[in-house]
Amino acid sequence: MTQLVEQEFELEERKEKSIVKNIFKWIGLNLKFLFVPGYRIEELTIREQEYEKTISKRKFIRRLKSILTIIGIAIVFMIVTFAVFAPWISPYTFAESNGVYTGSWDPPSPGHLLGQTNFGRDILARMIWGARSSLTIALPAITLSVVVGVIFGIIAAYFGGWIDSVIMRISDIFFAFPGLIFAIVLVGVLGRRMEYIILAYGILGIPYYSRLIRASVLQAKELPYVEAARVSGAKNWRIMFKHIMPNCIQPIIISFTFDIGGVILSFAGLAFLGYSDPSLIEWGRDIDIGRGHLVNAPWASFWPGLMIIFTVLGFMLIGDGLRDALDPRLRNL
């Protein structure tokens, strides 16, 4: 009896292993297909349509393979590594880099490679920990604005009429606010907590994305495939989110990567002005802290700023590469 159970167990285990193996094999095949010119997957050549699709994918990857984009991907990869593995990479723990020590504003030394800021905190450690807070604020904020903005934009463009004008007038109002000033007022009202900063930037981005997608949906909804879907009995919601949205999402993807950089930059400005979560380590606030000792300890504000430039540059480079690869108007150039 027990033998039988064990046998079954083994069998299952082998099955699982083979699934994992298959997945890896599949990924390997795809990577080969995408990156090695002339490599073919036999399964795909059978089905003509599928083949066409992957051919265009391959072209896309090839267009993406410019040196600047690869640099951008490398930078972003590095920043994400900093953010995820900060406890292992950083020379000091989070608590230690927020502690109080002697040696405020000391120049670089073997124990502190980039020098010390106020209360003798290590700058290198704070730079690495700062990546975490930047990404944890920028990514949810952008995701929020993309999701809500896309939904509102599609609804506005698809239904038209008074729904369109109401949504667009509201977005006009938010558009007329200068971004940073709105963020300051909102964070001032809600309080200096991370969630509220995310919310403020999330709201700020909504009108921008809804406008962006509205323009392309307005064109797309007149196309024959929408009519075909309607004739075959699809409901409005299905047409909007299954048929139209995938065809209009491209400009959103491009500006998504750009805007991650933009939000990190703007959020650093907010932190510089003193509107940041005091429990986080942020580059913007570190620059503000170092400002008072600019002459005798320039490293305290120099390094966090360099980190901001680096991060934003990485996202901008990827965005640039994506735009070159995806934007149909630039394809022939």
Place this chain on the structure above:
Amino acid sequence: MSMIKYILRRLLVMIPVLFGVLLITFVLSRMMPGDPILANIPQVFTQEQYDAARHRLGFDLPIWQQFFIYIGNLFTGNWGYSVSINKGQEVWELIWQRFPRTIDIALFSMIIASFIGIKTGVISATHRNKARDTILRGAALIGVSIPIFWLGLILQLTLSYRLGLFPAVGYKTLTYDEPVFLTGFRIIDSLVSGQWYIITDYLYHLALPVLCLSFITLASITRQTRSSMLEVLQQDYVRTARAKGCREKDVINKHAKKNALIPTVTVIGLNIGGLLGGAVLTETTFNLHGVGELLLRAIVDRDYYVINAIVFMVTIIFIAVNLFTDLIYAHLDPRIKY
């Protein structure tokens, strides 16, 4: 005639937008924790004193009533009184002491950025994929990613503290007087009263902030000019111009550039919001006592009317600039008619 109609229609559309902006700022500013009434009464106070101050400032009415009174006053020219920053001073006066400086740096940096940005954009489009283009594109990307407050600090450190070329903070030499007050704009005022040294001193102080602020728009203008220029250079009429034997300089400047500028003008117009936001950062870095700094203080001190008035003015400027850019289209491109 249709132009006037178009302007009128745009102005009518402005009204609900302005109303919405006012409503949102009003509600948001009233939601802020903190109580400006406490700044208007002695440290130790009785309930009667508190109620009296509250009544005097008009904060005891229901919130919607306050809002409509505020709107009514706003459009009759009464922008209210400062409650906590400079008690009893008219908000309009308080803002106007600072607003010209913000406008000056925003305007100067926008002009400089457009000049340089369009030039570099055209150069990198005409030298596409050559060394010059790559360098300019790389520079533009880095320019987009630099936080301007950091750039300001670095400029202060190198150019003023270490080399002593420019003054680091402030907008005038301390011993200099204010010019006779006419419009509030320092340049115009001192020009009228003939105090030339004040103008040079002022421009000398503004050099670093303007340089810093122009970075915000410079890169995006360059990029936009480059991509629209590339698109235009593919057009048939450019080929025709070349075929008929135009000099390359004339092809670029007369045939291509004018058409390529239209999207660039939109970008410049849309950037004005970012510029005014960036002015807050630059003013803080260079201690310029502009309107952005006033806004920060008003938020800290819960000076409701000042917050509302500044956001209102900034919004009006933003909308007006965008209307203006739409009108410039017609000048740049005679095909566009309203």
